[in-house]
Amino acid sequence: xxxxxxxxxxxxxxxxxxxxxxxxxxxxxxxxxxxxxxxxxxxxxxxxxxxxxxxxxxxxxxxxxxxxxxxxxxxxxxxxxxxxxxxxxxxxxxxxxxxxxxxxxxxxxxxxx
Amino acid sequence: xxxxxxxxxxxxxxxxxxxxxxxxxxxxxxxxxxxxxxxxxxxxxxxxxxxxxxxxxxxxxxxxxxxxxxxxxxxxxxxxxxxxxxxxxxxxxxxxxxxxxxxxxxxxx
Numbered sequence: 001x002x003x004x005x006x007x008x009x010x011x012x013x014x015x016x017x018x019x020x021x022x023x024x025x026x027x028x029x030x031x032x033x034x035x036x037x038x039x040x041x042x043x044x045x046x047x048x049x050x051x052x053x054x055x056x057x058x059x060x061x062x063x064x065x066x067x068x069x070x071x072x073x074x075x076x077x078x079x080x081x082x083x084x085x086x087x088x089x090x091x092x093x094x095x096x097x098x099x100x101x102x103x104x105x106x107x108x109x110x111x112x113x
Numbered sequence: 114x115x116x117x118x119x120x121x122x123x124x125x126x127x128x129x130x131x132x133x134x135x136x137x138x139x140x141x142x143x144x145x146x147x148x149x150x151x152x153x154x155x156x157x158x159x160x161x162x163x164x165x166x167x168x169x170x171x172x173x174x175x176x177x178x179x180x181x182x183x184x185x186x187x188x189x190x191x192x193x194x195x196x197x198x199x200x201x202x203x204x205x206x207x208x209x210x211x212x213x214x215x216x217x218x219x220x221x222x
Contacts, residue, residue, distance in 0.1 A: 034210075043214045044157070044202065090156060100145040100206045104156040 002027035006091050006105040013112055019064075019078040021108050023091030026072065031093040033074040034102065035066055038088040050074060051096070086112045115140040117205050119213025127221055132193050134216045136203035137185040145206040146179060146186045151215075152199045161188070193220045 003026045013019060025031050035047040046059045048066035056066050063082060067075045074091055091105040116139040126132050138146075144165040149157035163170045163177045163186065170177050174193075179186040186205075190197055198220045203213040 044212045046209070049209060100210065101147065101159060101162065102210055103159065104149075107156050109154075 002093070002103070004091060004093055004103060004105040006089075006108050008108060009106065010109045011111070013081050013110065015083055015112055016080050019076070019081055019085070019110070021076040021089055021091075021110075023074040023076075023105055024072055025093045028072070028093070028095065030071060030096045032096055033068060034092040034094075035074065035076050036090040036092065036104075038090060040087070044090070047076070081112045083112050086110055115143065115205060115207050115211045117203060117211050117213040119203050119216055121216060122214065123217045123219070125219045125221065126193050128193060128195060130193055132190045132197070132218055132220075134188045134201055134203065134218070135185060136187070136205075136213050137183075138205040138211075139184070140205070140207045141181075141184060143184075143205040143207045146177070147204050147206075147210070148175075148177060148188050149202045149204070149212075150199045151202065157202060190218075193218075195220050195222055 005024050007022055032051050034049045036044045037047055038044055048056055048058055050056050050068045053068055064078050089108045092102045094102045117136055119136045124132055147162035148160050150160045151157040161172050161175050161177050163179050168179055174191050176189045200215045200217050202215050204210045
């Protein structure tokens with residue numbers, strides 16, 4: 001069966017520091033991968049999605065970037081964090097061919113101080 | 114672009130009552146409509162979905178209905194239990210998943 005991992009689970013970072021969040025998927029090949037952000041008590045904001053290695057689409061212009069160096073690895077980065085970057089970051093995957101179901105990872109709770 | 118509106122934003126019911134959450138979508142080409150349940154501090158979990166060639170789907174106490182003409186779909190939870198308390202998100206897919214803003218459901222014993 002498929003499994004999606006995210007780390008770290010929680011992170012506290014000062015303003016201006018860099019960020020790297022990692023997501024990996026097991027048990028499937030060529031998945032579509034997604035990064036979402038959820039502010040406290042709010043909905044899901046799609047940040048980036050990828051349909052293959054090196055293919056990244058950005059939904060919201062901001063100081064974040066994403067990379068997909070391997071088929072089942074998706075990385076979210078920032079060179080300098082802002083206070084507004086605080087939130088719950090969720091990675092998700094969906095089958096490339098079988099349908100549109102999306103499955104979420106356990107998330108990373110980021111607090112920027 | 115695609116837009117999904119979800120109502121109500123909060124819903125409070127007594128245990129055993131039914132709960133209904135409604136969503137409307139804007140793109141008539143949308144063909145897949147999932148519902149997610151998110152408990153406090155946890156990831157959203159897919160609980161039920163429906164495709165555009167089906168009008169209704171049931172899974173035990175939950176059901177989803179789709180009206181393609183009116184471009185709206187609804188989640189129905191019967192015999193609610195305290196463990197149903199969570200935030201529920203609807204979504205619609207055309208080329209990617211677009212989420213509604215969420216409904217916070219509270220089931221009181």
